[in-house]
Amino acid sequence: MITRRDGLKGMTAAALSTALWPSASRANPYTRFKGTTLVVNFPAHPHYDAVKKVLPQFTAETGIKVELDELQYMRMHDKQLLEMSKPGGGDYDLIAYVVFWKSEYANKGLIEELGPLFQKEGLALPDYDFSDLIPGYVENIGLVGGPKGYLAGPGAKLYGVPFGAETSVLGYRKDIFEKHGLKVPENYSELETLLTKIPELEKGMGALSSRGQTGAMVTHAYALHLNPLGSRFFDSNWQPTFNNPRGVQAATLLKKIIDTGPEGGASFGFDDMKNAFLQGRSAMFLDSIAVAGEADDPAKSKIAGKVGWAVHPYGVRRSSQSGGFGIAIPKNAANKEAAFLLMQWLTSKKADQAIAAAGGSPSRMSTYRDADLQARYPQYKVFAEALLYADPDWRPIINEWNELAGSVIGVALGDIVTGQKSPQAALDDIVPRVKAIMERGGYYASNGSR
Amino acid sequence: MQLSDGFEGKLMPAGATAGAAVPTPLRGTAKYLPLRKALNRAAPYVFIAPAAIITTLALAYPMLQSVWLSFRDWSLGTPLGQSRFVGLANYEWLLHDPNFWASAAVTLTFAFAVVVVEVLLGVMLAILLDRELRFVSLFRTIFILPMMVAPIVVGLVWRYMYNEQFGTFAHLLKALGFAPVPWLSSPKLALISVIIADVWQWTPFIFILSLAALQSLPASALEAARIDGATHWQMVWHIKVPLMMPVIAVAALLRLIDAFKVLEVIYILTEGGPGLSTEIMSLHIYKTAFVSQQLGQAAALSNMLLLIVLALTVIFAALTAVRQRREKLAAARR
Numbered sequence: 001m002i003t004r005r006d007g008l009k010g011m012t013a014a015a016l017s018t019a020l021w022p023s024a025s026r027a028n029p030y031t032r033f034k035g036t037t038l039v040v041n042f043p044a045h046p047h048y049d050a051v052k053k054v055l056p057q058f059t060a061e062t063g064i065k066v067e068l069d070e071l072q073y074m075r076m077h078d079k080q081l082l083e084m085s086k087p088g089g090g091d092y093d094l095i096a097y098v099v100f101w102k103s104e105y106a107n108k109g110l111i112e113e114l115g116p117l118f119q120k121e122g123l124a125l126p127d128y129d130f131s132d133l134i135p136g137y138v139e140n141i142g143l144v145g146g147p148k149g150y151l152a153g154p155g156a157k158l159y160g161v162p163f164g165a166e167t168s169v170l171g172y173r174k175d176i177f178e179k180h181g182l183k184v185p186e187n188y189s190e191l192e193t194l195l196t197k198i199p200e201l202e203k204g205m206g207a208l209s210s211r212g213q214t215g216a217m218v219t220h221a222y223a224l225h226l227n228p229l230g231s232r233f234f235d236s237n238w239q240p241t242f243n244n245p246r247g248v249q250a251a252t253l254l255k256k257i258i259d260t261g262p263e264g265g266a267s268f269g270f271d272d273m274k275n276a277f278l279q280g281r282s283a284m285f286l287d288s289i290a291v292a293g294e295a296d297d298p299a300k301s302k303i304a305g306k307v308g309w310a311v312h313p314y315g316v317r318r319s320s321q322s323g324g325f326g327i328a329i330p331k332n333a334a335n336k337e338a339a340f341l342l343m344q345w346l347t348s349k350k351a352d353q354a355i356a357a358a359g360g361s362p363s364r365m366s367t368y369r370d371a372d373l374q375a376r377y378p379q380y381k382v383f384a385e386a387l388l389y390a391d392p393d394w395r396p397i398i399n400e401w402n403e404l405a406g407s408v409i410g411v412a413l414g415d416i417v418t419g420q421k422s423p424q425a426a427l428d429d430i431v432p433r434v435k436a437i438m439e440r441g442g443y444y445a446s447n448g449s450r
Numbered sequence: 451m452q453l454s455d456g457f458e459g460k461l462m463p464a465g466a467t468a469g470a471a472v473p474t475p476l477r478g479t480a481k482y483l484p485l486r487k488a489l490n491r492a493a494p495y496v497f498i499a500p501a502a503i504i505t506t507l508a509l510a511y512p513m514l515q516s517v518w519l520s521f522r523d524w525s526l527g528t529p530l531g532q533s534r535f536v537g538l539a540n541y542e543w544l545l546h547d548p549n550f551w552a553s554a555a556v557t558l559t560f561a562f563a564v565v566v567v568e569v570l571l572g573v574m575l576a577i578l579l580d581r582e583l584r585f586v587s588l589f590r591t592i593f594i595l596p597m598m599v600a601p602i603v604v605g606l607v608w609r610y611m612y613n614e615q616f617g618t619f620a621h622l623l624k625a626l627g628f629a630p631v632p633w634l635s636s637p638k639l640a641l642i643s644v645i646i647a648d649v650w651q652w653t654p655f656i657f658i659l660s661l662a663a664l665q666s667l668p669a670s671a672l673e674a675a676r677i678d679g680a681t682h683w684q685m686v687w688h689i690k691v692p693l694m695m696p697v698i699a700v701a702a703l704l705r706l707i708d709a710f711k712v713l714e715v716i717y718i719l720t721e722g723g724p725g726l727s728t729e730i731m732s733l734h735i736y737k738t739a740f741v742s743q744q745l746g747q748a749a750a751l752s753n754m755l756l757l758i759v760l761a762l763t764v765i766f767a768a769l770t771a772v773r774q775r776r777e778k779l780a781a782a783r784r
Contacts, residue, residue, distance in 0.1 A: 077740070078526070078740040081526050081527040081743075082526075084527065085526070085527045085528070085529075104527070105527075108525075108527045108528055110527060212635070212724075213721065213723055213724075214721070214722060214723025214724050214725055214726075215721065215722070215723065215741075262615060263614040263615055263620075263630050263632065263635075264613065264614030264615060264632060264633075264634065264635045265635065266632070266635035266636070266723075266724045267614075267634040267635035267640075267720065267723065267724060268635075276615060279615070279616070281615055399525075402741055402742070402743070403741060403742035403743065403744075406737065406741040406742070407549070407737055407738075407741055407742050411549070411725060411726055414723050414724045414725040414726075415637075415724075415725040417724070418635070418636065418637045418724045418725060420637055420725055
């Protein structure tokens with residue numbers, strides 16, 4: 001039912017939107033789509049919780065309604081594939097995707113290439129400032145078709161815009177570290193010493209909260225250490241390298257992290273890992289910056305105000321995670337142009353700051369440099385530095401990654417962290433299966449490049 | 451065949467053999483008999499035809515599709531027309547896949563464990579509650595509640611109870627001074643934890659069926675036993691349990707088939723982990739289809755699961771038939 005008050009609200013909103021729109025002379029691109037309803041598929045995730053708070057503003061400003069289909073993020077993949085491969089048109093106008101789905105979606109022709117849309121007059125917002133988007137994020141989240149299929153370079157095309165992208169940082173309990181005179185670890189050997197030290201100093205507290213659940217989760221935790229410790233999943237010819245001495249070292253360390261971490265670590269997904277830290281069950285956290293917003297929210301965290309942040313410890317090189325989410329427009333979307341407007345609005349300077357203020361992760365350098373936000377979030381300085389080390393080749397972003405991480409590498413790592421198999425044996429055992437999957441994908445056919 | 455015989459049998463006087471004698475009510479209309487008889491014979495088929503056609507379509511189409519798909523290599527999100535024919539490659543892969551054998555072992559362990567425990571507990575509870583007690587109907591209702599809870603909810607509830615940091619059991623154990631138990635994160639315990647959750651949910655199924663069987667037992671047999679001076683336990687062992695057997699057997703079979711297909715609770719509780727320790731076949735199929743996106747391989751796996759369940763059912767039916775024939779023979783001899 002529309003009441004008089006709603007009508008007034010609508011009018012105020014309309015007045016506001018014209019006021020906010022800088023060039024009154026130019027046609028407002030949103031007008032054409034007033035009354036349209038866009039269906040978006042977003043994950044249940046700290047960044048998107050902040051987005052939900054800002055979304056009503058979009059509707060108020062533009063008259064475009066947004067219907068939100070929210071899913072646990074690992075569950076989005078099958079739903080999106082099914083929707084986007086419907087020949088007659090799917091339900092979604094805009095989707096959020098995890099970085100490692102980008103190649104698959106683009107290669108299967110399921111999402112729109114954005115280059116042409118950004119050049120379309122009357123649709124591309126003039127004050128968008130694409131170059132302000134964090135370059136590492138754009139490369140990692142958005143580009144497909146370049147070197148190795150997923151890096152920046154010749155052949156790369158833009159398919160998505162970073163939104164809820166992230167890198168890894170070390171979170172630590174300032175109070176615990178001060179109490180025992182501990183030094184914030186700058187490298188992996190310092191980190192390893194703390195793993196055994198903390199549970200001895202603080203009875204009942206785990207050292208570092210980590211993901212450990214068999215499958216994609218434990219593979220993620222492994223990648224966090226594999227890269228800084230100097231190995232990769234594959235070499236440049238797609239031969240497995242995760243079982244080399246450095247890979248084994250990373251797996252051994254991961255087992256130690258789970259053993260000295262909060263109880264039940266071997267079954268932790270992202271949420272369990274996060275909650276263990278926020279509920280004060282561990283002294284350290286080494287994962288996505290997306291958790292920073294919640295860590296200082298007393299409603300969600302018992303450790304609000306007690307958390308310090310540092311860049312990901314140095315192994316034999318700097319390499320922090322590059323990942324998180326981007327947004328893309330399905331090829332079979334019903335309202336592509338309106339969806340493109342929503343995409344730009346969400347990642348505009350104004351919305352990026354509003355979302356950051358609500359606890360989300362910025363996609364723009366200008367947001368990290370914003371004085372007001374820096375005063376509010378002192379960690380922004382650390383995060384801006386951490387972003388410099390975000391490694392675009394942190395994991396292979398190929399069609400086969402879901403299968404490799406979920407059913408092969410993640411299972412071996414599950415056996416390692418629960419002590420079923422030794423790291424070397426477990427990793428060696430899966431090499432033939434990994435190679436068979438890569439062979440099937442055609443990676444060894446033409447000189448290893450694809 | 452059976453249907454038509456049954457139908458005709460009703461029209462016939464007791465003792466008449468099918469098709470031999472003319473039914474009494476129809477005497478005198480002998481002229482129309484062949485047509486009438488034909489119509490009578492056809493009637494049940496006509497009535498049953500719509501349901502039969504729908505069932506065949508709904509059952510046969512997906513099954514044939516799944517068989518067809520199992521000979522192809524199809525990745526989710528690409529047009530089906532682009533899929534490749536690969537012959538028996540998917541089945542060959544499956545037989546050489548250690549994960550398949552691991553999940554088959556988990557499935558067998560899980561299915562037999564839950565069925566045995568559920569049958570024992572369910573029958574015991576039924577015998578216990580088959581009497582006139584105060585509040586007995588309240589107890590019965592409470593006991594069948596778990597069965598009515600949606601599987602996803604069961605999974606979540608148990609997941610929270612098992613949580614090693616904040617869960618109910620963790621608090622209980624801590625209050626009693628015991629060390630925390632890694633319910634879901636230890637590969638040795640995870641399967642047991644999953645079995646406990648399933649037993650909690652499905653024992654009531656055996657319980658209500660056993661209770662119904664108990665309450666429909668012939669009073670004469672029980673009375674005769676009582677008059678002969680049988681004790682309570684003797685009556686349970688020698689009269690009630692043997693007479694309930696057919697019902698228990700069917701209930702156990704239904705549970706067994708169900709246990710092979712269980713997915714939701716395990717999906718929520720452990721997602722198959724740690725390692726592959728709780729990766730039951732249906733979850734393995736799900737992961738092959740939607741994580742690895744090998745729909746052909748997933749179809750091959752589903753067909754294998756179907757064959758296993760089918761084989762079990764046939765073996766079970768054969769055993770029941772043998773037992774029944776033996777009982778009949780024994781009864782005739784007496």
